[in-house]
Amino acid sequence: MSHADEMTPQAMKQRLAAEALEVEAYLGGCLKGRGIPCDLLKAMDYSLLAGGKRLRPVLCLTTAGLFGLARDAVLPFAAAIELIHTYSLVHDDLPAMDDDDLRRGMPSNHKKFGEATAILAGDGLLTEAFCLMASAGAAVEASRVLSALSVVAAAAGAGGMVGGQMLDMEYTGRADVSLDMLRGMHAMKTGALIRCSCLAGALLAGAPHEDAERISHYGEAIGAAFQIVDDILDETGDEATLGKPVGSDSGQGKNTYPSLLGLERSRELAQQQVDAAVACLSGYEGENALFLRALAQYIADRAM
Template identity: 60%
Template sequence: MTIKEKLRLRAATVEEFFGTALQDKGIPPQLLEAMEYSLKAGGKRLRPVLCLSFAMMHGAASIDIRSFACAFEFIHTYSLIHDDLPAMDDDDLRRGKPSNHKMFGEAVAILAGDALLTEAFALMAKTSAFIPSKSILKAMIEATKAAGAAGMVGGQTIDMGFTAREGVSLPELRDMHARKTGALITAPCVCGAILAQASTEDIRRAREYGREIGIAFQIVDDILDVVGNEADLGKPVGSDEAQGKSTYPALLGIEESKRLAEERIATALESLSPYRGEHADFLRELAAYIVERVN
């Protein structure tokens, strides 16, 4: 079975949960339609899959942490809805379909994002009673840091300040992406380990893996915006350059960017060296797959 097939299989657990997650909540129909439009629009479901995989690698049952893992997709989806708004990246397409605000208008799109973010933390709080409450609280704190002002939201703010600015340095670029993209890839790995009550060393290794693949993921995304195709990306190629965004290829060139991504993946793989079994092997293949997309 290929890594794409394995990823789809694990993502299917997430997709199944989405079918009922927002039902019977008394959500106004228009708002529910907008929320589900983006939530069910596809994607690799990377963040919940990472959370589930790290938890299972350390002995937790996927059913016990599924709601917590899926909450990361709610947060990610809210961020995409807001990123696409005219005041942000002003993108008309997302995953090959009209952006949320193009379908429902800006006001409803903003509210749909707000609602998804709020529901995410309700899902985390509803994590199975089989997980100790102190572990749930610790994981929730980790998630809020990643999604909040010092994490993803802060990274988006910095990114907007960098747009059309000349002279952005590599350390500045790394810091921005560590917040904007990396934080919400690292946190699911760490939270999975926390919810499985893994050791301090195991949690440290989960953080290292997440941090390194987060960097590689962003580098590859930047490369694909230059050399990819719209059908695969689900959005126009070259949008970063058109908007004057600071990217790894713009700063380092394509080949050096590829080398840097491969270096980050090598470090991520090293963090998994003590682990054996199905879930560890999946995480190794997933890391390698990130850079294979541009080779």
């Protein structure tokens, strides 16, 4: 591939930031007028609108665009994935789970509103997400919405994100956790929602089966890279960037890629996953494909 066929890191970041703002604007109003009690809505919005790169909805929008589906048709569905991601963060921070006091540099939801409200805020975000996804049927063929909704539900459920959090708790403090066990746990806890964000966009756009498979593999690979880099940054980053204390994972006795492999080998593994992701996009052209390639590399570059 020539440099003319690449998107620069700066251009990729500009597009990511612009699309995140679009998602943010939608998120700002998506829970209004739904009969949610005021204090509960405050707690839900507090975490939902606390910032972040909005990576998952942007991936959904981009993969849908790769196969020709208009952004407006996909936005409610894509935004719903961010509600699911946010719910998982609210619940992961709870004292009974990871017991984190900070999230994105702000007090965790339970620190701000109390445990009971935080639990209900997470429950509310998860359930409202499915209302939003179902509403995409107004602009997209119902069978496509059903297929996409099905893969998101599986990724968020007991065989995906919820099961991954269970394994994360089981593995914490154990010395017998292998690399395969770590990979499997993270593929469920972190990777599943990133993979399904990519796949859902392709399914909503009616991508042929072979294309949907390739996009799914792309999402799987960047999800793995994302987690490896997250583990690296937990050791090498700074609190202002991370939004939480550096070393919080190792301080809790969590098994991480650096704790098993060391930093250098972890960086190599992240790059291998990025290379695999980029290979999945071979043959795709246009701005969306360029963005997805550049985004994959950006994930690894954060750890270098």
